[in-house]
Amino acid sequence: MNKILTVFVIALVMLSCRDKSEATNFENKIPVYAWTAGPGEATDAELVAKFKNFKEHGIDGIMYNGGQDPETYKRVGKFVKDAGMEFHTWIPTMRQDPNDKLTPELFGVNRLNESAFDKPAYASYYTFLCPNKEQVFNYLAKMYSKVADVEYVDAIHLDYIRFPDVILAPGLWEKYNLVMDKEYPKYDYCYGDKCVADFKEKYGIDIKEVEDPTQVQEWKQFRYDLITKLVNRLAEVVHNKGKKINAAVFPGPTIAKNLVRQEWNKWNLDSFFPMNYNDFYLEDAAWVGEMVKEEVASVNGKKPIYSGLFITPFPGEKADRPDPEDHGLSPDEMVEAIENGDIQHAGQL
Numbered sequence: 001m002n003k004i005l006t007v008f009v010i011a012l013v014m015l016s017c018r019d020k021s022e023a024t025n026f027e028n029k030i031p032v033y034a035w036t037a038g039p040g041e042a043t044d045a046e047l048v049a050k051f052k053n054f055k056e057h058g059i060d061g062i063m064y065n066g067g068q069d070p071e072t073y074k075r076v077g078k079f080v081k082d083a084g085m086e087f088h089t090w091i092p093t094m095r096q097d098p099n100d101k102l103t104p105e106l107f108g109v110n111r112l113n114e115s116a117f118d119k120p121a122y123a124s125y126y127t128f129l130c131p132n133k134e135q136v137f138n139y140l141a142k143m144y145s146k147v148a149d150v151e152y153v154d155a156i157h158l159d160y161i162r163f164p165d166v167i168l169a170p171g172l173w174e175k176y177n178l179v180m181d182k183e184y185p186k187y188d189y190c191y192g193d194k195c196v197a198d199f200k201e202k203y204g205i206d207i208k209e210v211e212d213p214t215q216v217q218e219w220k221q222f223r224y225d226l227i228t229k230l231v232n233r234l235a236e237v238v239h240n241k242g243k244k245i246n247a248a249v250f251p252g253p254t255i256a257k258n259l260v261r262q263e264w265n266k267w268n269l270d271s272f273f274p275m276n277y278n279d280f281y282l283e284d285a286a287w288v289g290e291m292v293k294e295e296v297a298s299v300n301g302k303k304p305i306y307s308g309l310f311i312t313p314f315p316g317e318k319a320d321r322p323d324p325e326d327h328g329l330s331p332d333e334m335v336e337a338i339e340n341g342d343i344q345h346a347g348q349l
């Protein structure tokens with residue numbers, strides 16, 4: 001599972017597909033964004049050279065993961081802006097490492113009553129918070145707020161803004177030796193006391209007494225709404241700073257709802273970056289276009305949708321590599337994915 005994070009980093013090129021009304025804002029160029037992380041031990045000169053290189057390759061904006069310290073974004077953001085690109089800070093939301101402010105009771109609890117604090121699903125880093133705790137909102141609001149205060153920051157880019165995968169993308173089942181044909185208790189969150197009590201109060205159902213909670217539609221909706229409310233509150237905080245806010249989301253949102261409980265078309269964000277990683281879903285390049293069509297329709301064409309593309313780090317070697325996380329679009333498939341996404345569903349350039 002560790003590679004899922006890595007894969008995201010190498011999914012470099014983004015394609016913009018949006019409603020015609022947005023087209024005039026982009027001066028006829030498809031805006032292309034890239035995710036990258038750092039700075040590690042990089043010197044200022046190395047960072048300047050890195051971002052100059054991105055710009056020369058046609059990148060218009062950087063999603064930068066540099067931890068939670070605003071000082072890092074202050075240093076790096078200047079170089080990104082000087083290179084002539086947008087600077088978005090890419091900081092995970094619900095997945096957080098425990099620290100002295102994020103104490104055990106703030107983490108999610110699965111249907112086996114195990115806490116993500118000490119018994120996370122899938123992998124040790126899958127320490128997801130409960131979205132229904134005020135201290136969690138306060139922590140995130142304060143953290144994003146401080147980053148949004150940095151003058152070079154154009155936008156806050158949310159990631160892991162969701163529940164843990166209750167169903168893993170089908171392209172990963174074999175690799176992780178899982179068959180996720182339904183919602184299994186180990187991966188099904190959040191059954192913490194507050195979530196159970198709040199759901200009972202709102203819908204009159206004690207979810208712990210229900211024989212098969214996976215069939216209760218209200219329980220699904222309750223959890224979509226928890227994430228939606230959290231996002232919309234964070235959006236208010238960031239907008240009050242005069243900055244934009246967007247998110248990396250799962251495809252759809254049908255797939256996003258079913259796999260990670262993201263009803264993202266209801267979120268008050270400025271744009272969306274769905275991770276339309278076709279190989280994770282055992283689909284071909286043309287599928288990217290189908291997803292973009294659903295995504296644009298889901299926001300009634302009113303918000304920009306930037307399709308995330310999963311690009312192979314090993315062009316020409318797909319057949320020799322059994323690991324689906326080594327796959328991804330080859331250069332010729334990229335052309336197909338981009339043309340499909342743009343021509344069919346995004347209007348004219």
Ligand SMILES: [Zn+2]
Nearest residue numbers: 130190192195
């Ligand atoms: Zn909870």
